[in-house]
Amino acid sequence: MLDVLIIGAGPAGIFTALELLRNNSGKKILIAEQGSMIDKRSCPKAKTGKCVHCKPTCHITSGFAGAGAFSDGKLSLSYEVGGDLPELIGADYAQKMIDYTDKIYLEFGADTHVEGLEATEEIKDIRRKAIQADLKLVDCPIRHLGTEKAHELYLRIQEHLLANGVEILPHHDAENLIIEDNVCKGAVINGKEFRAEKVIVATGRKGADWLENMCRIHGIQNEAGVVDIGVRVELRNEVMEKVNEALYESKLIGYPKPFMNKVRTFCQNPGGFVAQENYENNLAVVNGHSFKDKKSGNTNLAILCSHHFSVPFNEPILYAQKVGQLLNMLGDGNILVQRLGDIRNGKRTWQKELSQGNVRPTLPDAVAGDITSAIPYRTMISILSFIDQVDKVVPGFASSETLLYAPEIKFYSNRIRMDADLNTSVKNLYCLGDSSGWTRGLMMASVMGVIMAKKLLN
Numbered sequence: 001m002l003d004v005l006i007i008g009a010g011p012a013g014i015f016t017a018l019e020l021l022r023n024n025s026g027k028k029i030l031i032a033e034q035g036s037m038i039d040k041r042s043c044p045k046a047k048t049g050k051c052v053h054c055k056p057t058c059h060i061t062s063g064f065a066g067a068g069a070f071s072d073g074k075l076s077l078s079y080e081v082g083g084d085l086p087e088l089i090g091a092d093y094a095q096k097m098i099d100y101t102d103k104i105y106l107e108f109g110a111d112t113h114v115e116g117l118e119a120t121e122e123i124k125d126i127r128r129k130a131i132q133a134d135l136k137l138v139d140c141p142i143r144h145l146g147t148e149k150a151h152e153l154y155l156r157i158q159e160h161l162l163a164n165g166v167e168i169l170p171h172h173d174a175e176n177l178i179i180e181d182n183v184c185k186g187a188v189i190n191g192k193e194f195r196a197e198k199v200i201v202a203t204g205r206k207g208a209d210w211l212e213n214m215c216r217i218h219g220i221q222n223e224a225g226v227v228d229i230g231v232r233v234e235l236r237n238e239v240m241e242k243v244n245e246a247l248y249e250s251k252l253i254g255y256p257k258p259f260m261n262k263v264r265t266f267c268q269n270p271g272g273f274v275a276q277e278n279y280e281n282n283l284a285v286v287n288g289h290s291f292k293d294k295k296s297g298n299t300n301l302a303i304l305c306s307h308h309f310s311v312p313f314n315e316p317i318l319y320a321q322k323v324g325q326l327l328n329m330l331g332d333g334n335i336l337v338q339r340l341g342d343i344r345n346g347k348r349t350w351q352k353e354l355s356q357g358n359v360r361p362t363l364p365d366a367v368a369g370d371i372t373s374a375i376p377y378r379t380m381i382s383i384l385s386f387i388d389q390v391d392k393v394v395p396g397f398a399s400s401e402t403l404l405y406a407p408e409i410k411f412y413s414n415r416i417r418m419d420a421d422l423n424t425s426v427k428n429l430y431c432l433g434d435s436s437g438w439t440r441g442l443m444m445a446s447v448m449g450v451i452m453a454k455k456l457l458n
């Protein structure tokens with residue numbers, strides 16, 4: 001019998017195990033992960049030049065360190081960024097735990113430099129322009145690990161956990177939870193029962209569907225949250241220079257007319273590369289990376305539009321999947337890319353036109369086409385209005401040559417009901433990180449893991 005069974009070896013799961021070890025809990029901990037150990041994770045695209053749709057799991061989104069391993073490792077050090085966990089546990093405590101968890105990252109070799117700490121004249125000027133454009137600029141210091149450095153850091157954590165007796169089972173896929181009389185007793189993993197005192201589900205965005213299904217089957221209380229659908233924008237570094245240098249990442253939020261949906265910038269990668277990742281059902285979605293040492297001439301960032309649903313339809317994940325599938329269909333299974341000018345002119349983009357401007361796509365296997373044929377009207381109009389607002393802060397942002405890749409979708413919509421002590425409606429079952437719907441970033445997911453461990457220590 002295990003003391004703690006953790007399903008999913010992303011930041012939320014591994015920081016639970018790490019904090020338990022750091023406090024000499026003596027607990028018998030097992031982590032089951034459907035992907036590979038971190039030292040066995042490598043995306044074949046580096047050699048093949050294009051995505052080969054790895055089976056059974058994508059190395060980018062699955063494996064030890066979760067979606068974080070290949071992310072460019074931007075640790076957001078403000079409670080205002082990374083999800084809604086502060087609503088649950090309180091902003092002050094959330095900030096305290098971010099500062100605490102940041103120290104653990106530093107112990108494992110994170111870069112000591114933090115960007116966006118000072119309120120310089122440049123930042124004041126950016127804020128002034130944001131106010132004039134009806135946008136909110138969120139302050140958020142960032143510790144940037146860099147994609148390859150993040151990989152090394154999580155490898156050190158993996159080695160530390162293994163050296164200290166945490167059992168990690170790669171290629172172990174949780175199929176079901178064992179819940180009897182509303183008490184969680186374990187999980188069925190690779191067809192075998194694993195019994196545990198406490199079961200922690202930390203399956204990330206990739207496992208959000210699975211967890212939603214578990215909620216349906218076992219009556220775990222949850223609620224439909226928001227879903228974010230949008231595009232990844234790519235433009236020349238020269239356009240973004242001022243913001244990149246002053247802030248590294250500009251977190252801008254607006255509620256553009258006429259729909260007033262929340263629209264925001266997210267995951268900005270100066271000198272970065274646009275990337276493709278694959279989810280269940282072969283859904284290809286776009287994302288972005290930036291490396292510490294390898295730089296492109298472009299900056300990419302996401303623009304995401306939040307959608308709420310109520311009655312009669314409240315399945316945001318399904319909605320976003322359908323939109324994603326439609327975009328993939330138009331791109332023949334690939335990411336679609338279109339120039340902003342072509343969208344304004346009501347025409348598709350042709351592949352040969354992509355080399356006409358200053359900005360050259362950093363995702364070469366993206367297919368030029370017409371994203372407006374698949375993105376819902378409400379989403380598209382909100383994004384285009386937002387781009388015009390950002391153009392007032394960053395002149396040139398709404399240039400005709402600016403590239404829009406789609407679909408960029410964030411699957412964190414199923415929110416598990418829990419109290420401030422992270423108790424769910426099922427005894428001994430805890431749900432953490434992005435799959436719980438309460439976090440959407442490396443630091444906040446890690447923080448939720450640390451808080452979980454502290455609770456288990458009491």
Ligand SMILES: Cc1cc2nc3c(=O)[nH]c(=O)nc-3n(C[C@H](O)[C@H](O)[C@H](O)COP(=O)(O)OP(=O)(O)OC[C@H]3O[C@@H](n4cnc5c(N)ncnc54)[C@H](O)[C@@H]3O)c2cc1C
Nearest residue numbers: 008010011012034066067071074174204207433434441442
């Ligand atoms: C390309 C990319 C770039 C990103 N960049 C940043 C960034 O710069 N800064 C930032 O803050 N965030 C970034 N993110 C988001 C960040 O990586 C996630 O928010 C974070 O990893 C969430 O942690 P988690 O532990 O909740 O889940 P995840 O990291 O997704 O880990 C969940 C793990 O559970 C496993 N799993 C799923 N289902 C099962 C199952 N049934 N059985 C067993 N295992 C299962 C998965 O294989 C996965 O390894 C990025 C994400 C991506 C994909």
